[in-house]
Structures are given as structure tokens and as C-alpha cells.
Amino acid sequence: DIQMTQSPSSLSASVGDRVTITCRASQSISSYLNWYQQKPGKAPKLLIYAASSLQSGVPSRFSGSGSGTDFTLTISSLQPEDFATYYCQQSYSTPAITFGQGTRLEIK
Amino acid sequence: QLQLQESGPGLVKPSETLSLTCTVSGGSISSSSYYWGWIRQPPGKGLEWIGSIYYSGSTYYNPSLKSRVTISVDTSKNQFSLKLSSVTAADTAVYYCARHNPSVDYWGQGTLVTVSS
Numbered sequence: 001d002i003q004m005t006q007s008p009s010s011l012s013a014s015v016g017d018r019v020t021i022t023c024r025a026s027q028s029i030s031s032y033l034n035w036y037q038q039k040p041g042k043a044p045k046l047l048i049y050a051a052s053s054l055q056s057g058v059p060s061r062f063s064g065s066g067s068g069t070d071f072t073l074t075i076s077s078l079q080p081e082d083f084a085t086y087y088c089q090q091s092y093s094t095p096a097i098t099f100g101q102g103t104r105l106e107i108k
Numbered sequence: 109q110l111q112l113q114e115s116g117p118g119l120v121k122p123s124e125t126l127s128l129t130c131t132v133s134g135g136s137i138s139s140s141s142y143y144w145g146w147i148r149q150p151p152g153k154g155l156e157w158i159g160s161i162y163y164s165g166s167t168y169y170n171p172s173l174k175s176r177v178t179i180s181v182d183t184s185k186n187q188f189s190l191k192l193s194s195v196t197a198a199d200t201a202v203y204y205c206a207r208h209n210p211s212v213d214y215w216g217q218g219t220l221v222t223v224s225s
Contacts, residue, residue: 001171049213050210095162096170100154
């Protein structure tokens with residue numbers, strides 16, 4: 001199994017802050033890495049696919065980077081609607097996909 | 109616009125079988141090279157892939173659940189289904205059906221299944 005580890009597990013930030021969340025894979029997954037946003041009571045929403053491609057309709061303040069084992073999700077200027085939980089997911093071993101444990105982004 | 113909708117009992121007794129169905133609308137479940145899968149999320153916890161069925165009918169399961177999981181498809185109804193046997197309280201979760209290849213681009217709204225006597 002490919003294990004995905006996110007850091008930090010939780011993060012407090014203010015509106016307008018630049019925020020970075022990291023995700024590490026237990027083995028190289030090339031660029032087969034996706035990022036999701038989940039709000040309470042809702043299904044996750046795809047933000048970034050293939051490590052750095054922005055899903056249609058997602059604001060450009062979200063960006064992703066990395067390859068191999070280390071990846072980052074960056075929000076350039078936090079907006080009130082961005083406070084949520086974020087998950088990374090590897091699709092290298094599709095269909096056997098695995099998710100990181102999540103990063104909870106809270107208002108400071 | 110593709111839509112997925114889970115349906116099934118919200119309460120299952122321990123040792124019994126959990127059964128859920130996902131109805132797909134706005135597109136055919138058998139017309140494209142996608143996987144149709146089940147993902148669950150225990151209350152307050154993260155996401156766990158349960159298993160998927162390919163549009164061709166091939167099935168793939170999480171090794172940790174493989175002995176208890178069956179996923180099937182009914183192309184005539186544009187549905188796919190999950191059966192999880194011998195459930196315990198640890199199987200209490202929100203169950204999502206989803207489409208993926210390779211990212212999960214469509215999700216159902218999720219359905220909470222509680223395992224309790």
C-alpha cells in the first residue's frame with residue numbers, strides 16, 4: 001500500500017494569509033497526486049489534479065506543486081470560504097487509491 | 109451534469125450485511141473508461157477507499173476489507189452497489205459513491221450508515 005502523510009494535521013490562519021499544506025507519499029508516485037477540499041456535512045471537492053492542474057471552476061488562489069514523493073498545496077490569500085479540511089490522494093495505484101489523513105484549516 | 113446518489117438503510121445491526129446502491133444520472137455508467145467506487149468516512153475521521161468496479165465489470169477491493177466486500181453493477185439501471193458483510197460498530201461511517209480515473213471528480217452526497225443493535 002502507498003501511504004500518504006499530510007502535515008500539519010491542523011492549522012490556524014487569518015483571512016489574507018498565504019498557507020501551505022504538505023503531503024508526502026511512502027514511495028514515488030510521479031505526479032499522480034490530487035487535492036480535495038471538504039466542508040462539514042459535504043462530499044469532498046476536487047481542487048487540484050495531477051499535482052498541479054487546477055480543476056475547472058476552482059479559484060486561481062489555489063495551486064499545487066511537487067512530484068515523486070513530496071507535494072504541496074498553496075492557498076495564496078485565504079478567503080473566508082477556504083476554511084475547511086484538505087485531503088491529498090494518490091492515484092498512482094489506481095484503482096487502489098489512498099488519501100492523506102487530512103489537514104484542518106481553522107480561522108485564527 | 110453527472111450526478112450520483114446513494115440509497116440504502118441508515119441503520120444496520122452488528123453481524124449483518126450493509127447494502128447500498130448508487131444511481132448515476134446524466135451519463136452512462138458503461139460508456140467511458142472510469143472506475144465507479146465506494147469511499148467511506150467514519151465520523152470525525154478521514155477518507156478510506158473501499159473498492160471500485162471498472163466500466164468493463166472488473167472489480168477491485170481494499171485488501172483490508174476484501175474478504176467482506178462485494179461491488180456489482182447493473183448497467184440496465186445505471187446503478188452500482190456495495191455489500192459489506194459481518195459489520196461491526198467500526199463500519200459506522202458516511203458512505204460515498206464516486207467516479208474516478210484517476211482523480212475523484214464526481215461524488216455522491218454521502219449517506220450515513222450506523223451499525224447498532
